[in-house]
Amino acid sequence: MKELVIAPSILSLDYANTSEQLKELNESNAKWMHFDVMDGHFVPNLTFGPDILKGFKKCSDLFMDVHIMVDNPEMISEIFVKAGADMVTFHLEAVKDIEACIALCRKIRAAGVKAGVSVKPKTAVDALLPYLSEMDLVLVMSVEPGFGGQSFMEDMLDKVRKLRKEIEANNYDTRIEIDGGINAETGKLAVEAGCDTLVAGSYIFKQNIKEAVDSLLCQK
Numbered sequence: 531m532k533e534l535v536i537a538p539s540i541l542s543l544d545y546a547n548t549s550e551q552l553k554e555l556n557e558s559n560a561k562w563m564h565f566d567v568m569d570g571h572f573v574p575n576l577t578f579g580p581d582i583l584k585g586f587k588k589c590s591d592l593f594m595d596v597h598i599m600v601d602n603p604e605m606i607s608e609i610f611v612k613a614g615a616d617m618v619t620f621h622l623e624a625v626k627d628i629e630a631c632i633a634l635c636r637k638i639r640a641a642g643v644k645a646g647v648s649v650k651p652k653t654a655v656d657a658l659l660p661y662l663s664e665m666d667l668v669l670v671m672s673v674e675p676g677f678g679g680q681s682f683m684e685d686m687l688d689k690v691r692k693l694r695k696e697i698e699a700n701n702y703d704t705r706i707e708i709d710g711g712i713n714a715e716t717g718k719l720a721v722e723a724g725c726d727t728l729v730a731g732s733y734i735f736k737q738n739i740k741e742a743v744d745s746l747l748c749q750k
């Protein structure tokens with residue numbers, strides 16, 4: 531399995547103390563920053579546009595893990611590729627079919643950016659299994675996307691186990707990321723099931739950031 535990566539979700543950042551929180555984040559052992567883009571339609575919340583990503587890139591060298599929860603991922607992915615995303619993860623539910631999903635992964639990769647595909651809790655991962663070599667990451671949502679601070683859905687770990695089995699059997703390079711309700715306890719369960727990338731928002735930003743990241747990194 532790949533090295534465990536923690537991707538703090540800036541959805542939970544305290545925006546009244548942005549520079550202090552970013553400084554703490556940059557000094558922590560997190561290697562990625564998880565940047566949630568919501569369009570108010572695919573999910574019932576609105577967040578950040580490309581200029582905010584550009585701003586964060588000026589304040590941090592962390593790998594920019596952009597998760598687009600939008601209805602038109604073909605267009606929005608292009609915007610975030612241009613804004614400097616290192617990874618763009620879009621939703622399987624937002625594209626017409628699996629062919630469109632693979633075509634978009636190829637387009638993102640052709641632009642020199644890593645491509646991820648995410649599934650909501652009610653969506654199975656089976657359709658992705660034959661195509662995992664086309665993806666740098668699969669993001670399993672362990673809450674309904676839209677808001678931080680929700681409870682972890684433990685039954686999502688069956689999807690993680692299925693993905694891990696397929697990745698190991700075929701020696702694929704694909705990461706498995708999980709997002710929603712991750713803390714020291716649920717993070718441990720996720721890593722045991724086969725995740726190598728943990729997104730956490732409220733758990734990290736509601737306490738000392740470095741300590742919270744380290745507590746997630748000790749899950750092995």
Ligand SMILES: O=C(CO)[C@H](O)[C@H](O)COP(=O)(O)O
Nearest residue numbers: 539675676678679711731732
């Ligand atoms: O994508 C998200 C919500 O759609 C967030 O990244 C996620 O919920 C993180 O928040 P928390 O760790 O507090 O659950």
